[in-house]
Amino acid sequence: MLGNFSYHNPTKLYFGEDALGYLNEELPKYGKTVQLIYGGGSIKRNGLYDEIVAILKENGKTIVEDAGVMPNPTAEKLREGVKLAKENKVDFLLAVGGGSCCDYAKAVSVSVHCDDDPWDKYYIRFEEPTCEIVPVGCVLTMAGTGSEMNGGAVITNHEQKLKIGHVFGDDVMPKFSILNPKYTMTLPKRQMVAGVYDIFNHICEQYFSGEDDNTSDYLAEALMKSVVHSSLIAVENPEDYEARSNIMWSATWALNTLISRGKSTDWMVHMLGQAVGAITDATHGMTLAAVSLPYYRFIMPYGLKKFARFATEVWGINPAGKSEEELANEGLEALKNWMQTIGVAMNLSELGVTEDMIEAIADATILLDGGYKKLDRDDVVAVLKASL
């Protein structure tokens, strides 16, 4: 905890099978016109849409429909959402879905009362909000991004071939989020697994950086162990409520700023994965999985001590008689075995990436310097090629 930092996370969470009822406590705090944000038709098929519309009506709300938020929400969709909110003078944004819907709602929330183009303002010029922020609430149906309790909002611009995240401050975080693990059970297994790897990698991004014995690293290890434990149960039995609930709760704490307090962070797997996503539109968690092992093998020599700790503390590998390097390698082997067991994408080819796309992906990769070894463009190309 050597750094100076602040921590403030005002999002109120309602967790469990009965959590939706708390919408009735929250909705009266906000204005009459609610923009109801969701993705495809899954919430209509499983009845959640009807339940939420009924609650909104009981609370006297006027509903502005904003359907069709895609898995990687686009700048184009964002502009449409902002227009809809402006035209209807919405008072509240209610996102029902996974991280994409929550992210999109936050990006809309900081743009409704601004005149600038939201993509240019927040994703090219990286400005902070300068206008009134419309409050956001989330009903989460997929565990993964942590968007339900943070200020992050990732938007993709297909024309510019960019997928960029902006982490806003605590005034943009959802006012409340409703987390019912049962909702996550309706997802296809591949989506669940992608979410699990997204969670795990959020933790890795904050863990594989820095060299002290920071409390945050102990907490990161705890979350990793819980995710691994519960994911192995959930892939066998996706209906296991306890496993799904632990995955959902771990996802929230993996990316709500707690485990990065007082330490440096990496985030290069996300930069690589987001670049892959910008070019291919592949599922976010799978893009992370496909580049992770080559990336970690590349940086391992520069952070041997932490990779050795990862092996013993997360995977329970016995250190007796082993060098740091041996331990570090065994840790990455354990990670690989777990990834194969739960069934994530093990390489970029599985996601449709071909060698001729590598240069474009490298162009779209933002280079950060918090990890054990700063990558240059050649390194990025090498990691991407090793990921094919």
Next chain:
Amino acid sequence: MLGNFSYHNPTKLYFGEDALGYLNEELPKYGKTVQLIYGGGSIKRNGLYDEIVAILKENGKTIVEDAGVMPNPTAEKLREGVKLAKENKVDFLLAVGGGSCCDYAKAVSVSVHCDDDPWDKYYIRFEEPTCEIVPVGCVLTMAGTGSEMNGGAVITNHEQKLKIGHVFGDDVMPKFSILNPKYTMTLPKRQMVAGVYDIFNHICEQYFSGEDDNTSDYLAEALMKSVVHSSLIAVENPEDYEARSNIMWSATWALNTLISRGKSTDWMVHMLGQAVGAITDATHGMTLAAVSLPYYRFIMPYGLKKFARFATEVWGINPAGKSEEELANEGLEALKNWMQTIGVAMNLSELGVTEDMIEAIADATILLDGGYKKLDRDDVVAVLKASL
């Protein structure tokens, strides 16, 4: 995470060597008259008092002095503090000190605008606040109680020989807390060690209950490991900033409701320790330490699986070839060794308790039923006698 629960912790934390400067950001949000709450003269000797008074004056505040908050704040002192706040129509309560000062400030905050006697209302009738709550801020000088980010307020009534905690809701939590690990370095070593054991036991109270593979238990183990690791450094070198900062941060997260989400909790060590405190006025953390091992040995047979997990996950004990009972015993031996190494009270005799006090302590012990075995009064007497 089988239970339904909510989580909302709006306290803003400023952490690090430069944290005090953030008072200048926070103070303008509150009214003019500030009740400055502190304990003995230590903050006058180390200069913190002068620094804070200067900041308050720069921000145009009128200071109402409320000194002399004792380590176990009394109902009598609470009534005086409420009277002072009423007479001066204070707008804000700024506690500078350890958990006692923060607890006391919260107990005052819910009583200023009420007519009832605060002890009777909150500690005998256990009512919730029914009047306007005066906002509280904390500048923490001792790590231990977690009071800086929760709604808890423990008050002692010597006449009635009772020491009782009331956990208030999120509207009573401090609006902000300033955590500078350097302040904790001015404490005598015995106080530091008592704080360390208080932290560790807060985690135990939430850990030793329930039987699932809850994410909260993994987080609890992480905090325990971090506290053990850093405490061993800090007892050798109390000036080690990194160790002291990790202890301070772990203390906050050990008792801000995170690690109890979705699970049952115990809290009997605190009930026993608080009863000892009510009779002897001994240091809180030491009262917990003195009764812990006899209590855990008593309940161990009813929670063998968790005690075995405690041994392997917290203390790194190799489970090969051992029964759950053997492991559980080795875990408690490891706990005992650590307690002896850091130098906490290992029995009640060290705290001045004699056999003739046992009945009075048992009378003052509140019996809870969240742990692996509910104690009856005879069990309490047995545990207390084993603690002598």
